[in-house]
Amino acid sequence: ILNVEQSPQSLHVQEGDSTNFTCSFPSSNFYALHWYRWETAKSPEALFVMTLNGDEKKKGRISATLNTKEGYSYLYIKGSQPEDSATYLCAPYNFNKFYFGSGTKLNVKP
Amino acid sequence: EAQVTQNPRYLITVTGKKLTVTCSQNMNHEYMSWYRQDPGLGLRQIYYSMNVEVTDKGDVPEGYKVSRKEKRNFPLILESPSPNQTSLYFCASRVRGSNEKLFFGSGTQLSVL
Numbered sequence: 001i002l003n004v005e006q007s008p009q010s011l012h013v014q015e016g017d018s019t020n021f022t023c024s025f026p027s028s029n030f031y032a033l034h035w036y037r038w039e040t041a042k043s044p045e046a047l048f049v050m051t052l053n054g055d056e057k058k059k060g061r062i063s064a065t066l067n068t069k070e071g072y073s074y075l076y077i078k079g080s081q082p083e084d085s086a087t088y089l090c091a092p093y094n095f096n097k098f099y100f101g102s103g104t105k106l107n108v109k110p
Numbered sequence: 111e112a113q114v115t116q117n118p119r120y121l122i123t124v125t126g127k128k129l130t131v132t133c134s135q136n137m138n139h140e141y142m143s144w145y146r147q148d149p150g151l152g153l154r155q156i157y158y159s160m161n162v163e164v165t166d167k168g169d170v171p172e173g174y175k176v177s178r179k180e181k182r183n184f185p186l187i188l189e190s191p192s193p194n195q196t197s198l199y200f201c202a203s204r205v206r207g208s209n210e211k212l213f214f215g216s217g218t219q220l221s222v223l
Contacts, residue, residue, distance in 0.1 A: 004152065032209050034211065034212070036212070042216075043200065043214035043215060043216055043217060044153075044200070044212075044214050045214070046211030046212060046213075049209045049210070049211050051209050089152065089153065091152075091153075096141075096158060096160060096166065097155055097158065097168060097169070098143070098145075098153075098155055098212070099152075099155075099169075100145070100152035100153035100154070101152045102150060102151055102152040103152065
């Protein structure tokens with residue numbers, strides 16, 4: 001079992017603020033790092049899948065970076081909007097298994 | 111429409127009464143898996159399947175069974191449910207490969223009394 005930590009557990013920001021949160025995981029035996037966005041009463045949806053050290057992915061106002069040597073990934077949201085309110089999950093993938101963190105719950109106030 | 115279909119969405123049952131949660135995907139995905147979500151914990155993998163007739167345990171397989179007789183279906187079976195299996199369950203599938211994303215079903219909220 002991989003120990004995956006996400007911080008902070010929750011975050012409250014104002015509309016327009018930029019924010020970021022962290023996913024930490026053991027750096028050995030690593031294949032890929034997934035980020036998912038999970039809105040209340042819906043299913044998780046994929047944001048990014050990253051595999052290479054130094055990888056950086058971007059989708060609109062959301063971007064992510066990956067450091068496999070030190071075992072962390074950052075997710076950034078630029079100019080947060082109320083529709084960004086959700087729980088953001090990271091999941092390292094290793095030996096056919098996914099190990100999800102408990103998530104960062106983001107609340108963006110209008 | 112490409113999707114993962116789980117049924118039922120909600121289920122209330124009693125201890126010891128066998129139940130099955132169905133999962134079906136129409137994307138010809140090789141990989142399918144089951145997760146449970148409990149408050150304060152991340153999604154925990156119960157079982158996964160790399161292809162037809164190939165299944166393996168995740169991190170929390172006790173009390174669960176699965177089968178993969180057809181590529182599209184991956185049912186989760188609770189032979190004798192107990193209250194500690196009350197949880198939100200998700201089925202997910204994807205194309206085989208470490209950099210392929212998961213597609214999730216809509217979830218099943220199970221309560222075992």
